[in-house]
Every structure is written in structure tokens, then in C-alpha cells.
Amino acid sequence: MVRGRTELKRIENPTSRQVTFSKRRNGLLKKAFELSVLCDAEVALIVFSPRGRLYEFASAPSLQKTIDRYKAYTKDHVNNKTIQQDIQQVKDDTLGLAKKLEALDESRRKILGENLEGFSIEELRGLEMKLEKSLHKIRLKKVYISYFQYS
Template sequence: MVRGKTQMRRIENATSRQVTFSKRRNGLLKKAFELSVLCDAEVALIIFSPRGKLHEFASSSMHETIERYRKHTKDVQSNNTPVVQNMQHLKHETASLAKKIELLEVSKRKLLGEGLGTCSINELQQIEQQLEKSVCTVRARKMQVFKEQIEQLKEKEKTLAADNAILLAKYDVQPRQESPEDGGNLTSTTENSENSDVETELFIGPPEKRFKRIMEK
């Protein structure tokens, strides 16, 4: 006959409950004894019946085993106390950082012009002032960068001029300068060019007619 599976719930019948307790108590005490003998383990077992009767088993001394258990539990709790406190501190710090990050994200969206529907007049004025201050800071930094770049270009120009002077001195080359005579000659040449009339028109016919035509002009 196949034995059915026992349901894990309270047995309502008092007689059946007492019989089951007696059987399983004896089996549990037997298992505790076997465990202590076979595995050389220190085992202590305490059972109270539904009527309050004590049943116990100890492989050595029940009192010594209980004291050993209390000491071990106390040591474990004392060792775990710093860890627990540290974990609580980390949880609190994590929650605080998460809240700060959320506030920063909200502030960032408002500075970008998002989520302004719930802002009051004072909040909008504060955002406007903050943006104006940021723009002034950016402009000041831009001007500073421009000045630094100009100074760098000036220094580079001085360096190039010095290198050019060294090269001119090395090859004994003088910089070309425009003399007054060159300027006068250029002016005279220009004036002569303007005053000179060159006949470039094509004329066909006897010389008398050509001379007459020139005189008419």
C-alpha cells in the first residue's frame, strides 16, 4: 500500500496530533544522536510538547552547548554591527545623492527652457538672472581668449621679424626702399605718357586730307 503525502498543516484531531508528535519526536532525537556519533558534532536539541513538557538531547553538556551558542551569536552580532552601520550610512548617502541628482536634472531642464509650466514668477526671474550671469561669464571668458590669442600672434610676429633680420644679416641683403629719384622719374614718365598723343586711328586717303583732318581736331 502506497503511503500518501502528508500535508504540512496543523492536525485538527488531538489524538492524531499527539501520536504524530510522539513518533516524529523520537525520530528527531534518533537523528540528532546519529549525527553526533557519525559526524563527531556537538548537537543540542530542545523540544517542548504542546502540553509544555520538555524533551531534550545533548551530545555533551546542554549548558555548555547553550553558552557556546550565546557566545558565538554575540560575537557574530558584534562583528556585524560595523558592517550594518556602514551599510545604513551608504544607503542614506546614496538616497541623498540620488535626490541631489534629481534636483540638478530639474534645474538643468529649466535652464534649457523645458518644464517651465509649473514655475512661479519668482522662479522665472531667478532663472533669467542666472542665465544673464552665465552669459556675462561666457562673454568675459571669450574676450580673455581673444586677448590671449592676440598676444600669441604678436609674439609670433616678433619672432618672425627677428628671424627675418637674422637671415638678412646673414646673406648681407638690405631691405629695398623707394628713393625720391625713382619717385620723380615715375612721375615724369606718367606725365609724359599723359601728355603724349599717339595717333592710332587708321586713315586711308591722300596725305593732304589726313593733315586737314588733324588740324580740324
């Protein structure tokens, strides 16, 4: 006889829910014990019942030692992982900023008329139009400032 899969949703009947909790808790504790014995693994399990009762299992001498080991492990690995991620982020940022700096430097050289040998007539006309627009804006600002300065 094959058991069907149980639909994972909250059991509404409180009595059935408590019976299921007790059976599954016992099964979980048994599996944790078996894992620790068969594989010589350090296992710790903490379960709080819906009513707030604590059930625990630890294959090590104490649950607290396993928790302390877990904290030390995660602290070391999380810090190391975070440092590696930070280093990679700095490298990526540096590469991006270097590309932006190169583009800005190229734009500056264009505006100053340097290194224009490889440009086509269309590119030079476009650059000339941009410069004329900028010059027009500068002149308007100059007129605006001088108008309000003397009035």
C-alpha cells in the same frame, strides 16, 4: 509500498495527535543523535510537548554549554553583521547627501548667474521665469509685512 505525503495540518483527534507526537519526537531525537555521532557535530535539541513536558538532547557535555556557545556565536556574528550593515548604510547616505549637495550647489550657482556659458536660450528663459516668480513672491511678502506692520 510507497507512503504518501502527509498533509501538514493540526491533527484534530487528541489520541492520534499524542501518538504522532511521541513517534515523531522519538524520530527527531534519534536523528539528532545520529547526526552528532556520524558527523561529529555538536547538536542540541529542545522539545516541549503540548502538555508542557520537556524533552532534550545534547551531544556536548551539557545542553547549557551548547546554548552558551550559541549565544556567544550569534552575539559576535549579529554584532559584526550589524556593524557592517551600518557602515554600508552610512556610506550610502554619504553618497546620496553628496549628490544632493552638488545639485543644490549647482542650483545656487544658476540663481546667482554663475557658470551659465553652456546654457541654451530656452534654459536661460526658464531660469529667468523662475527668478521673476521668486521676486514676485518676495515683493508680495514685503508688501504684506509692511501693510500689517503700520496698520
